[in-house]
Amino acid sequence: MRGAAGLAATRGKADEGMTSYEATNDDFLHLDDGLPADIARLKDAGELGRAVRLIEAELDAGTRPELAACLRAERARLLRTPLDFSVTRERAIAEVREEWPEFGEADLDRLIDHGRVDWRLVEGEQRFLPSFFDALRKYPEEMPGMDCPRPDRTAQLATIAEMRKAGAAERHVHIHASIAAGDAVHVGPETPVRCWLPLPAACPQICDVRLLDATAGVQVAPTDAPQRTAYWEAAGQREFFVDYEYTIRAPYVDLWAEKPAPAAADARFAPAPAPTVADVSERRPHVTFTPYLRELADRLFADIAADDQLGRARAAYDYVTKNVDYRFQPAYLLLDPIADSCAKSLRGDCGVFALTFITLCRLGGVPARWQSGLYAAPAEVGPHDWAMFYVDGLGWMWADCSFGSAARRDGDEQRRRFYFGNLGPWRMVANSEFMAPLTPACDILRNDSFDNQVGELVVDGRGLTSHDFTWKTELVSMR
Known part of the structure; x- marks a missing residue:
């Protein structure tokens, strides 16, 4: 057996310049092309080093160029697996x-x-x-033998009550975010470094975005960039930071009422664009209308009229929040087609929840799209993902299936229902598309080739993984 040492040696070979093996971010669009059976069996058996060798031999031979993108992506996944599953x-x-x-x-x-x-x-x-x-x-x-404290929901429930009473909740938020290459990463005085850090984007929830301070030389992406960032190109710089502020307004709508009314608009905030064909279409490989998902959607929507967008979105939300349980995930590049896998395993994290809901909505003819960035609450700040969906007469609204599932685990049906249509004001929206490019585009394999919540670093032409850098996001103030 070649073993873990052999896998490390294979990785070193790539680092020495075997660039024809290196995956690009776009290669991950081809994960569902599928591996040749012999390589797939080695992967399933955990013989990762042998699987990598066969992939490299196949790429060298070039006899099946149609598989090259999938093979490069799978090679990157095989090399990343022991880092995440350690x-x-x-x-x-x-x-x-x-x-x-x-x-x-x-x-x-x-x-x-x-x-x-x-x-x-x-x-x-x-x-x-x-x-x-x-x-x-x-x-x-x-886990009866472990200390498992229940989360304190007091502030969350108070904010939900505020929204129900006032029709909206608004906050002005100041955040400090940073990223730094780890101590093991060599950054000499002339080492070229590129960095992207998320920034608030123009969207229906956010206005008055201001960049207060940043590492020198910052370039700011347009407000409508699908994954908005601050960007740097610098020599010898190993740490970058941004300080920014924004206003977020979370409108309230009761989608469980007999005749739901649209939330009141506010002219300070950019209106959401009209739904497009993309909002009801597949997006390989993770939002794919597989035979299993088609059958599931047929069952969920069997008794709901095709023009009842709200009813179909509610059925998708109910299915995901009542059946899928939260489980931490590895780097998303290690995940197989997400919506299909989640609907079969009934396990996922916030982004997996969101993509499964989006896929089911689209299968039901309901426009749905991605949003992500931060959950920025007074007591905690961290990466988070959720979904948007569209209903004629009501417009774009939000669904946080992860929070809805947590409410179901807690036995709180009111809170579960709240997160169908609403979010709350504890968010920072940086991304409006899944699998979108950065600005400027990153031509090196990213740590997260699908989303951007904590930032990306490329040092001397090598994209760092989360094992190679540290990041921090801090709430400076909220009022």
Whole structure:
């Protein structure tokens, strides 16, 4: 067996200049082309080094150029897998035992069988994400020996009540965000470095965006960029920051009323563009109308008229929030076609929830699209994704299926219903499209080739992964 050392050697070979093997961001549009059977079997068996060798041999031969993009993407995924899935089975059990001494092999297998723990085979060994432990705390009934505190929802519920009473909630937010190359990354005085950090974009929720301060030399993308950023090209710079402020207004609409009324508009905020053909279409590979999803949609919408957009969107929301449970995910480039996989596994994180809802809406003829950026609340700030959907007469509205699923786990039906149509004012919107280019475009494989929530760094022509850099997003003020 070649083993993990062999896989590392293969990676080193690429780093020494075998650029014909290197994936581009667009290669990931071809994941659903599918691997040759022999390579797919090696991948499934966890023989990642052998699978990489066969991919490189196939790319060298060039006999099936139609598969080249998929092969390059899969090679990048195989090299990334051991970085993300770095926790051995022995270490996973030891970590849980620090809080729950009785935890054992059978308990871990039970959690795996229940879909609570994601895993991959790496050179024949079962590996887990470092975040698996924190994910388990969301299910205290299944982890009786662990400390699983319930989240404090007081401020969240108060804001929801504010929106219901006033018809909207508005906040003025100041955020400081930074990214830095890790200590192991060499950045000499002349080393070329490129950096992108997310910025608030023009959208129906946000106005009055101001860049207050930034690392020298910043270039700011247009306000309507699909993934808006601050950008730098610098030599020898290993850390970058932005300080920005914006106003966000979250309107309230009750989509469970007998005759829902549209939320009141505010002239300060940019209106959402009219729906387009893209909003009801497939987008390979993750928003794809697979046979399974078509059958699921046929069942969900069987008794709902084709012109009842609200009813169909509600059916999609109900299905996702009542059936899909939260589970931390690896880097999205490691995920197979997302909506189809989620609908089968019934597990996902916020972006997986959003893409599954978007796909089901589009299958039902309901325009739907992506939004993402930050969940910027007084007590926490972090990356987050959600969806928009369109209903004639009501316009564009929002759905946060991740928050809706959490409300269902808590037994709070009112809160679950709130996140169908509404978000709350604790958001920063940077991205309006999934799988969109940065500005200027990044010609090197990104850490996240689909979305941009924490930023990207390219050092000396190499795109850094989240294992190579650190990032921080801080709420300076909210009023």
